[in-house]
Amino acid sequence: MPRRRFGTFSGGINLPAEKDATLDAAIAPWPVQELRIPLCPLPAAQAQPVVAPGDKVKPGQLLARTDDPQQVNVYAPLAGVVGDFTDVLVPDDFFGWRSSRAIVLKDLQPASQPNRPDFDWEHADAAELLERLREGHLLLCSGPFDNVSRWLESAIESAADTLICNVMENAPLVTADHRLLAERGGDVVRGLAILAKALSVAHTMLAVDSQRTGAYRSAARLAGALKIDTIALAPKYPIEAQAMLTQVLTRRQVVPGRSTLSVRVAMVDAATCAAAYQWAALGLRQTHRVVTMAGRGVKSPGNYLIPFGTDAAWLLAQACESEPPLRVHGSPMNGRELAVGAVVGPRTNALLGMEDSYAGPPTPCIRCGWCSDNCPARLNVAALNDDFELAHLDGAKARCVTACVGCGICTYLCPARLPLMSRCQQLRQMILREAKAATP
Ligand code: SF4
Ligand code: SF4
Known part of the structure; x- marks a missing residue:
């Protein structure tokens, strides 16, 4: 593998990897009993079901179709029987989680899609x-x-x-x-x-x-x-x-x-x-995701091939020997707290048990400067926190909060336990939404 010299970027930190438990573990299947497959995987018009309760389906079979170019068709990850319709949660950049109607698939068979x-x-x-x-x-x-x-x-x-x-x-x-x-x-x-x-x-x-x-x-x-x-x-x-x-x-x-x-x-x-x-x-449909399960309380850390629509909280509970203080969907630096009703989808790269580093309420900023010193976007994060607390959107705009990459370093380092990344990302989304609404 060629080694060439590349530049770097300002800010950033070297984090402990904490990957030993899963780094060399081969990807393994995980048995599931029921799937709840979202009909609205993207924030656009819902895909319309082409199956009804009681129908038997094969892996990769079409479950719901859309004509909206912003949305995608929905396919069965496994063979099974269609049950009732229900509601699930899927990740959302602005609100954290968003509700979607979903098709229940039960009596699952472990057959995989045939190659075409x-x-x-x-x-x-x-x-x-x-x-x-x-x-x-x-x-x-x-x-x-x-x-x-x-x-x-x-x-x-x-x-x-x-x-x-x-x-x-x-x-x-x-x-x-x-x-x-x-x-x-x-x-x-x-x-x-x-x-x-x-x-x-x-x-x-x-x-x-x-x-x-x-x-x-x-x-x-x-x-x-x-x-x-x-x-x-x-x-x-x-x-x-x-x-x-x-x-x-x-x-x-x-x-x-x-x-x-x-x-x-x-x-x-x-x-x-x-x-x-x-x-x-x-010719294989995208119906599964490799998910890392690791961290506090996880008894069998590893990487597992999980079908879309698996209940994420149920899955993590199966993997844990004790309830972790915090359950995280995605990266420990910038993932979101796992919500009841959330299901595994293409963005579920990890389900983690974590210590709750926010135990206790946030305290006022002490102007230590650690957040800004290490911010890779070179933002004045403490001032942006003031903008958030004072609902001062123009200030956040002037301080270029839209450059925030959502890395979570500021939250990780803040001794006052202030949820800085979440606040900067909320300001960023508000400004981007405002700009989008103003675009003819
Ligand atoms: S989350 Fe945003 S503000 Fe915080 S350190 Fe990362 S880039 Fe900077
Ligand atoms: S790291 Fe926290 S306490 Fe320190 S300056 Fe930033 S916001 Fe204030």
Whole structure:
């Protein structure tokens, strides 16, 4: 794997990895008894069911269809019998969680989808690949975009010339993408090649943690054969943030409040690349997610292949020998507290048991400056906290809160236990919503 010198970014911290319990554990299945599959996986018009209670369904079968280009069709992860309809919670950037109607699937059978290699992706041109990916109704597993097809359209409109697969994953405890690249690197790299060909980009990179390159040798060899650069970088947190990784790899500064497409860089994660390959080459629907389960109270830490629609709280409770003080969906640095009714979906890279570091109420800011000193976006976080408490949106705008990458370092370091990241992200979302509403 070539080692080249790249720049770095200001701020950031070196975090304890705390990954030993799951780093080398192979991805394993986890038995589930019932699924509740959201009909509204994206915040757009609900997909309409094409099955009724009592129907038997096969893995990969269509459950609900949509004509809305913002939404995606819904497919069965496993064979089973359709039950009643219910409500579930799915992640939402603004509110934390959002309600969605869902199809219950019970009497589950462990059968998997049959391969249908009916599309020759290696000889397809960009337009054929884009059409094939559009038919896949795929979802992005990280980043500001949700719908793969819409993201590809936006990347083409932005004339993206660089595609980066981000496998930095340097938040503590989480190893889902690491295991995916180590065990199923062929799927990830071929998926990245398919997306690169669909976008017709000039340069494609696979960015990995320099401490784990030994596990990625076969993936890096295949990447080289497919003209993809594998780049190993030191894991200063939050290099996994899209704006930081773009800056380090391309020296381009992402416009605050915009995605990396503002500087012609398209960024994707390992799980989305694997899903793109499995659909485009093998005809397999995206119905599962590799989820890290680890942390306080988890008796069998590891990475598990979990079908979409699995009750996340039930799953974590199954894995825990005692109730952890805090249950987290996603990264321990910037994930959200697990809510009752939440289900596993494409964005569920981890379910963690944690200590509650906010035990006790927040106290007033003591102006120690730790938050601002380490903020990778170089924000005056204490002043932004004042803006939040005083509902001073113009102040937050002037202080460029839209550059916040939501890394959580400020919250992690604050001795006053102030929920700084959440406050900065709320200010950021309010300003972006205001700007969107003002756009004709
Ligand atoms: S203000 Fe935003 S970018 Fe800065 S440390 Fe806090 S969460 Fe990270
Ligand atoms: S880290 Fe907390 S206490 Fe220190 S300046 Fe920032 S907000 Fe204030």
